[in-house]
Amino acid sequence: MANSSSTRGTSLDPRARRTRALLRAAVLDLSTEKDLDSITMSDIAQRAEVNRATVYLHYKDREDLLLDATESTMEGVVEAARACRLSVDTHALPDATPTHLISLFAQVDQHRAVYRQMLGEDGSARCATRLEHLLAQAWFEQLTAEPPGSPHETALQVRAHFLSGAVLAVIGRWTRGDFDGEGEDGGGGGGGNGNGNGMSVAEVADLTWALIRGQK
Template sequence: MPNTSNTRGASRDPRARRTRALLRSAVLDLSMEKDLDGITMGDIAERADVNRATVYLHYKDREDLLLDATESTMDGVVEAARACRLNSDTHTLPDTAPVHLVGLFAQVDKHRAVYRRMLGEDGSPRFAARLEQRLAQAWFDQLRAEASPDAFDETALLVRAHFLSGALLAVVGRWVRGEFEGENGMSTAELTDVTWALIRGGG
């Protein structure tokens, strides 16, 4: 998800990169304390120890900064998904959810407020689309690398990768909103096992 700020080119400047990193970190720190909708540019500037004018030099508005900051939370999630090894024969995949899938849910939980906001009904379609694309690309690259050359169907692998990433994103979105909790709800471990069972059978 590229940054749309009109100062995008300044990212080559080490000082600009450091400032952006401070601002992203400020947003994520604040998200642990209050709802994202309640975080103002003034709050962010104060937490990053810069003035408001500096914030606007790097981001055109709060949403621009929010998208950039939340993008930075995706790396751990995508790498955890990439580490959940898939192959063309789903029957050879282990029955037990791999530790990396457990790690994926842990990565999301670390920034639960961010994901609850960005994947909610009034969230960010750009964020959701970007995360889905990155998850699908990670799995597609893996499936393509492991596919037999004489049975390689790139379109089928691409469909499978997007099917799995879209389904996983739907589960994650509902999980962070608490829809699987309650009297008859699931623990995170149970949810992880169910999710892995669906991934195994989703090809």
């Protein structure tokens, strides 16, 4: 997955890669404790045990670092979406929920706090837009792989973005516990991992797949 920041290169030396990994981990760790919007560069530097100046050697600003950290959680989600094998003809889709869609929600559940924050009302629009784009791109590639005679490319773009936006809305509400009566304050509970009373990974995947197939 290509990084979008000009400050993120591919030829970093091992020490730089280690530092960046520490900074990303610090952001993800802090996101379980506070809103993404309230995480400061000083917070991140302290958690990563580096000085503040070091952070700016690797990232141009706080938003750049937040995007890189959250994007590091997106790869598995996007790859799972790419493997779902959607079809233009929804009647041709299998009844059973694809294991890859279940995997998509399982990947989200691993970083539940991050997605709850990122897709919340006070979340990061930049991060949410990035994930929406990546998901839509993954599904557009599948839809355009259909045989000749498929709908016009523009129609397929609309469908891919429609699906992407819908799935993001489900992820946001699910991670906040809106489907289980948990609400914001109870949302950390392992609704997706079976340790709590919330909607499980399999349940939310099944319901999402039914809607993708056009079922009620």
